[in-house]
Amino acid sequence: MSSSHRGTSRFTLLAEAALAALVVLGPVALGGAARWVLWPLVALSGAAAVLAAVAARRQGQSLRFPLLAVPLAAGAVLCAVQLVPLPAGVLDVLSPEAAALRDFALVPMGLGGARPVSLDPPATWRELAKHVAYLLSFLAAVQVCRARLSRERLLAVLAFTGAALVVVGLGHALLGVQSLFGVLPWVDARPTLVTPFGNPNHLAGFLGLASTVALGLALTTRPRSRALPYALAAGAGGLGVVLTLSRGGIAFFVFGQALLAVLLLRRRRETAGRTPPVWARSAAALLGLLAVLAVGAYTAADRLWAEARSADSVEELRHSKVGLWPMMARTARAFPVLGMGRGAFEAAFPRYQSEPNPNTFTHPENAVLQGAVELGVPGLLLLAVAAWGFARLLRREGLDALELSALAGVAALALHDLFDFSLELPACAVAALVVLGAVARPRERERTGATKPGCVKPSAWVLGTGVALTGLALVALVPGRHHLSDAEAELAGLVTARAPESDVRARGQTLIDRHPSDYLLYRLVASAYAARGPEVAGEALAFINRALYLSPHDAVAHRVAARALLELGRRSQGFLEYRLAYEAGDLSVLQGEALRRVRSLEDLAALTPDAPEVAVRLLDSLGNTPGRLGAALAYSGWAREHFEGRPGQAALWAREARLRLRKSELPAAETACAEVERLEPESLDTHLLRAEVLRAQGRRDEALQTLERLLARFPGHVELSFTLASQQLDAGLTRRAKDTLQAVSPFLTDYAQRARLLSMEASCLEREGLLSRAVELRQTAARLAPGPDAWFAVARTQEALHRYDAAARSVHEGLRLLPAGSRKEAEAWAARLEAEERTRVDTRRKELTDDPHAQELQHLLGNTGGAGEAADIP
Secondary structure, eight states, X not given: OOOOTTSOOHHHHHHHHHHHHHHHHHHHTGGGTSGGGHHHHHHHHHHHHHHHHHHHHXXXXXXXXXXXXXXXXXXXXXHHHHTSOBOHHHHHHHOHHHHHHIIIIIGGGTOOSOBOSOSSHHHHHHHHHHHHHHHHHHHHHHHHTTSHHHHHHHHHHHHHHHHHHHHHHHHHHHHTOOSBTTTBOOSXXXXXXXXXXXXXHHHHHHHHHHHHHHHHHHHHOSSHHHHHHHHHHHHHHHHHHHHTTOHHHHHHHHHHHHHHHHHHHHHHHHTTTTSOOOHHHHHHHHHHHHHHHHHHHHHTHHHHHHHHHTXXXXXXXXXXXXXXXXXXXXXXXXXXXXXXXXXXXXXXGGGGOSSOOSSOOSSOSOHHHHHHHHHHHHHHHHHHHHHHHHHHHHTOTTOOHHHHHHHHHHHHHHHHTTSOOGGGSHHHHHHHHHHHHHHHSOOTTSOTTOOOTTEEOOOHHHXXXXXXXXXHHHHHTTGGGOOHHHHHHHHHHHHHTTOOHHHHHHHHHHHHHHSTTOHHHXXXXXXXXXXXXXGGHHHHHHHHHHHHHHOTTOHHHXXXXXXXXXXXXXXXXXXXXXXXXXXXTOTTTIIIIIHHHOOSHHHHHHHOOSOHHHHHHHHHHHHTSTTOHHHHHHHHHHHHHHTTTSTTHHHHHHHHHHHHHHTTOHHHHHHHHHHHHHHOTTOHHHHHHHHHHHHHTTXXXXXXXXXXXXXXXXXTOHHHHHHHHHHHHHTTOHHHHHHHHHHHGGGOOSHHHHHHHHHHHHHHHHHTTOHHHHHHHHHXXXXXXXXXXXXXXXXXXXXXXXXXXXXXXXXXXXXXXXXXXGOHHHHHHHHHHHXXXXXXHHHHHHHHHHOHHHHHHHHHTTOOSOHHHHTTOO
């Protein structure tokens, strides 16, 4: 089963094959994001570790346990500790936040048993399996890479996998295919380079590592003719990094190449006179790779520039990943001892978001914060140990160009993870561990039987440990098969199907017991109760309070809470919840659902945020709602008093003036207009308001003169020009109205403005008696900005021309755009037009039948079908 003592064991070759399969598996499995990837990951890593141990035993070699294996092993231990169910007292000491969640949300539901530290146990089970798999694959790589050929083959697999990904991406681009292999469309991701990686940052990280490793292979392969494929793979990988348009990926890839150049220069100085010079070849390779990068950057220059401009200001940086770091750090401070649970960040983080955000954060996108949040202080210590172990490798004597390239690539990937989370997924994590294993391997000059620190004999106990760890990881995947999204989808399906609330609650409690920190599960149960009316509104409120405890900035939860409170008669609190829903990002809730439920001024006061501009919008909505003009005036008075002295008060006075004009209360409108003029005397809206007041007072000439003077001050102002042209038409100044419209035409910016211009020009033509031309303009306006009023205007003009059939068709066009409850009058209009058309046709038929001269005329015109066919002539 094995060759000579110095040969390569068949077990080593099998372990090598398992590791190569792992390197390829990650990218193929959607960059490691596919759910099914964990099962083959565990199986292959366990097989590789056991086979490598068997090979070492048969060859009489010691198994090396490098320092970098310590964080992996300790991370697995921490995951296991986080999954141990703890009594309430112990949990309160180790994780006060988990204990508070238990007491507030779970105990009232009857889920008061012992709870683990992890706030999402299934996710932590999956992370336990991943940590064990990573540990086994790293140890297997350390052993397998003792053989030079195995080491080169493994690194070559990584290099060519990266090149293959770039070829796949370029093929998709050349064929114009946006879905993966033309079969699998991306739902949320929009990658610029279509590969199995949906996230361009993760793709850039993998390609950067693969390209740097390929460069090292090109530098060390002899003869030079054999190095050409590696050089091409390095160039392809570098080109792929640029084409991903990942700003961080490109920046840290360039950093990796610069670090490699520094390391090669240092090595050249240290080995001067002792080894053959390779500096010229190294410089040529690096310059060639940089040339490829330059070509790629030139090819994608426009898109790269657009990406760079998206982060070119302090404000944009504040809303980027970096701007979220303080919020993530505050979250970490809440879990100092053992963290919130490895993998629990997605479920638990909404509890600690300090500002609303429509996106779901699955990771902090910073390796340090990831460790601090999920593992607490022990996680930071493990990161420190990993950094120390990497530094020891970097200071190791006798590193060749391939090993230096490998370390430079891993360093660039690790630093990139300060702004990303590519190492959280198996594709990049396994690749980095295999590369590190190739460098951390025992040296050929070390004695095979040495028992120095970090080495163990491959006894049966060691083999059994490897098998046991593999079994543990596979067992961990059983409870880890439950995913947050599946639980949410299952419960949402029950709520959508309007299942009985008892069934929803029973299933919801089971899922909540499994995912206790997922606010959406509580919200879904509350929604089921809220849809059943006031009888169960109390239950809805109880569940929605738990959802808001776990996600204080969830707008939908605030909306559900408002409905439940209104059902219970607690109106002030209910409208306050509507206000909180608005402040959490639901910008339509106030003018939509909330305003329809308002009954009093007190309701409106509770509803209004501390923002005058929102009060202005609410006032506009109230004023435009039939039958609520009195409520709008009362709210206007409250809002003006409430926001007195604040910016925006002039807008409130302006709304007050227009509301008074609608009620024909001219003295009050004059008073309000005077207040607007006092607050904003030079505003254009102030002058427009004055013109409206003058017009309402019967001083039309003064109003018209005011508008004309304003247009001289604000030439090209669209709204002002339309207002002036409308008043000129009303005053019978058709020619001046046409001139005003013609002057503003070059300043129009959208279809709606163009449609309005055409409608007003049609009104001018109607005043001049040119109805046929007016119809054409109105039809064009209706096509530019379709709406019932636009089509009804067309119909009215056609009716004036006695084109009853065409007018009826236009009315039907408008009918299709009307809501079902407001079609009665339009339907009656269409029926009248159709009756008029039938009457006209019958009259014409009778004329042709009774008048022989008319029949002869029809015959001469070529209409020989007789009187029956003549009836079809309009």
